[in-house]
Amino acid sequence: MSTSSVSKGCFVFKPSAKKKKTSLTVADYFNKGLKDSEGGEMRFESCQLLWQQMKSETEQLQEDLNKKLFDNLTRFLRQSHSNFHEKKDSWSCRMRSSEIPTAALVLGVNVTDHELTFNSLSEVLHDNITPFVVLLQAKECPGIKQLLQKLLTQLMGRSADVEFDEEEDHVAISQSKMNCSLASLAGWYRKVTKKTNSPMKKTNSPSKKRLSSSVHWQSPPVVVLFKDLESFTASVLQEFIVISSQYIRDLPLVLVFGIATSPMIIHRLLSHSVSSLLCIELFQSLSCTEHLATIVDKLLLTNHFPFKLSGKVLQVLITIFLYHDFSVRNFIKGLQLSVVEQFHSQPLSVLCCSLPDARKRTKNFSHGQCENIRHLSSFMSYVECQTPEKQVKLLTSDSYLKERTQKFLEDLHSYHENYIPVLRCLHHFTSILPKYPLGKQIRELYCTCLEKKVWESEDYNSALLLLRMLAKDELVATLHKCVDVLKPCSGKQLGSALVKLEAFLVHFQSPEVESLGGMEDEDTSPQKALQKKTDLYQLQKTLLEMKETRRSKKPTKFESLRLEVVDFIDSLVREYLAPPEMQPLHEAVYFSAASTLRRHLNAAPRVALHTALNNPSCYLKSLECDGGSVSSAAPDICIAYKLHLECGRLINLYDWLEAFATVVGSADRSDSNSSKPVYEIIHARFIRAVSELELLGFVKPTKQKTDHVARLTWGGC
Structure with a gap:
């Protein structure tokens, strides 16, 4: 466009310096929403460090829990095609019947956890059994053509790990031009295993060493994992099994069915003529409730991690687990969200760390952080119970407040060290009672103790009444369990309790108590009278006599000792199982925003x-x-x-x-x-x-x- 300027000329406009686009990190997002930004970086680093420790612990737990299942599956796969080349009698019989080795893996209704289980299983099989592992999902296989295409694509894509020369590379590259059939797959498998087992090719590449090592034997099986068997179309499964049975002589195929409901689903999806082509063996994974109990035991009922959940928050997570999905994976995600929310919303979460680090951080507190301590409800409750002089010092002197804060942290640490062992002892006693008045699982008892003073509840009093009627063998066995729980705490505050329990065991082993432990009263005349035929008046009279006899009867040594044990356990509960709200500065380590957690996890x-x-x-x-x-x-x-x-x-x-x-x-x-x-x-x-x-x-x-x-x-x- 022309200009109507009076004077024409050439003007140079220097481009303005463009601001470099800086990508925001996770720490930036974390610090952006903080109400109190003081110590934000330290809170973010503590949050990351704590969750990494908890995450590594959960991964190790899941490995340990799945180890037995994976070992059994590995043993089954080793035996399924171990004699593929030897053609022994058993294998000849299997070839004649055209049976395909099949593992029915019952994983439970927690479908969201199946993905993680199958990924771990695939890695284990790929490392220990065979490089030929295929994962199939129903949404990717609506027809037999798509199923075969997915099978060939995954196998030949995986073959990149075991390629041995340019010829085999050409085979993998040209997979899109090949016919999607098991005949082409059998030919490809024959070529790959022939190249692998060739004596001239055994030392040229690491891939050959991997396949020809002691882990993988000659002609490893081809394992096909069906993640969600219930979602597959019955006709697609039947066609695939019938076709596969025709090539079982040339292709050592093994099927693994992921089942969420019941093994009977196999017979509902497959006709008898098709299911007879399978040699099925059943494998049962660990129950999701047992898995959750292990997670709660290792992450929450421990002193390895300073972070804790309040009773309401833990109840929200358990309720979502029991009434929505049975997913341990989602429970762990809820736990992760609790950790992030605690460090994001609570300025004093910088103290949610190990005791030595918390002491160092307390010494460097600013005046603003000291004011945050003074605003805590637990601290104000503590101040109200002090003398006027101490109240003034706590509310005005930052140095004195820091000293008391260190003492609060030490008391809180000691509280947790004593809380968990006594809780386990109480659970050992109450879990053997009929109808489980305080819950069958320890997590139920833990929620109850977190929310209120458990000794003030009616369930606790009824549990004590039942404990006072325990038989000797049950009582002694439970005392042994409590001794095992308290042994690691022998040098601490619970050391005297351990000595007392061991003394009880010695008393129970004395000859007098042993002879009286299971004996009935020698005067059995009222009981004998009940066995005779009598009228209503005589029956009423006999019952009154029995009642009077019990009242006037002097308790035996066993009964007196049993009462002492129950009273001692009751004293431990009253001393060490007080709710955390009674501890000053508990807000720094306890996450209690149950409504926030419910809004995120259980949305409406x-x-x-x-x-x-x-x-x-x-x-x-x-x-x-x-x-x-x-x-x-x-x-x-x-x-x-x-x-x-x-x-x-x-x-x-x-x-x-x-x-x-x-x-x-x-x-x-x-x-x-x-x-x-x-x-x-x-x-x-x-x-x-x-x-x-x-x-x-x-x-x-x-x-x-x-x-x-x-x-x-x-x-x-």
Whole structure:
């Protein structure tokens, strides 16, 4: 474009320095939302370090829990095709019957955890059994053609790990041009194993050493893992099994079925003629509840990690597990979210670390961090119980507060060291009682003890009554378990308790107590009278005599000793199992925001959707709160939603459109001379808003009236 400037010339404009786009790190996102940014970096580093330790512990636990299952599967796979080349009698029989070795792996209904289990199993098989492992999902195999294509693609893609020369590379590259059939797969397998076992090719590449090592034998099997057997189409499975059985002589194939429900699903999906082609062996994984019990025991009921959960938070996580998904993986994610929320929302979470580090950090506290301590409810409760002089020093002197804070941290650490062993001892006693008054699992007892003083509950008192009637063998066995629990604490505060329990065991082994432990009262005349035929009066008299005899009877040494044991356990509970809210500064290590956790993990989409449509200002900050009225500035779907709330079960589309146009088009009509184009635009916007509401499930077309839609939600006239 030309310029009409008075003077023409050449002007140089230096480009402004472009700001380099800096990518935000996780720490930036973490520190951005902190209410109290002081110590933000230290909180983020502590959070990362703590979760890495907990994550490594969970991964090790999962490995240990799956080890037995994977060992059994590995043994089965080693035996399935071990005599593929020797062609022994058993293998000849299997070839004649065309049976395919099949492992039915029952993993349970926690489907979200199956992915992790199958990935770990695939790695174990690939490292110890065979390089030919295939993972198949039902959504990727709608037909037999797609299943075979996926099978060949994964195998020949995996063959890159065991390629030995350019010829085999050519085989892998040209896989897209090959026919997707088991005949081509058998030929490819024959070539690969022939190259692998060739004596001339044994030392040229690390891949050959890997395949020809002692871990992988000659002609390793081809393992096909069906992750979700219930989701596969029955016809696809049947066709694949029938075709595979024809090539079992040339291809050592092994199938692994991932089952979430019951092994009977195999016979429901497959006909008898097809299932007879399988040599099935059943494998059962560890129960998800047992897995959860191990996770709780190793992560929460331990002093290795300073982070703790309050009773309500733990109850939320367990409730979601028991009533929603049975997923240990989601439980761990909830635990991770709790860790992040604690360090993000609590400024004093810098003290959620080891005791020596917490002491060092306390010494470097600023005045603002000291004020954060003074605002804690547990600290204020502690201050109220002190003398006026100490109250003044705690509220005004930062140096004195730091000294007391170190003492609080030491007491909190000692509290946790004593809490867990005594909790385990109480669980050993209550878990053998009928009807389990305090819960069968230790996590139930733990939740109860975290929320309140357990000794004030009726269940606890009923448990004590039952404990006072325990038999000698049960009582002695439980005492031995408690001694084993307290032995690691022998040099600490619970050392005296350990000595006392060992003394009880010695007393129970004395001859007098042993002779009286299981004996009945020698005077059995009332009991003998009950065995005779008698009338109602004599029966009532006999029962009264028995009652009086029991009252006047002097307790034996065994009964006295049993009462002493129960009273001693009760004293331990009252001394060491106080709720954590009674400990000053417990907020630094206990996460208690159960509502926040429930909102993230157990969301209510219907409530959130209604809030977003009925009051969009909650999410769109640019909109002012309209107090319930229909605003033209709101999105179209929000306007249509508010108008449909005023209608009954059937909504007239024309009336709905007129109301929508009244709200939306008033400003546009005043600015425009012609209302026709404006109305057409409003009509299009209305159609789109109604379509979105139909997609969300609020309305649907109806055949009762062609110009009406039916409302699918409650409310209205």
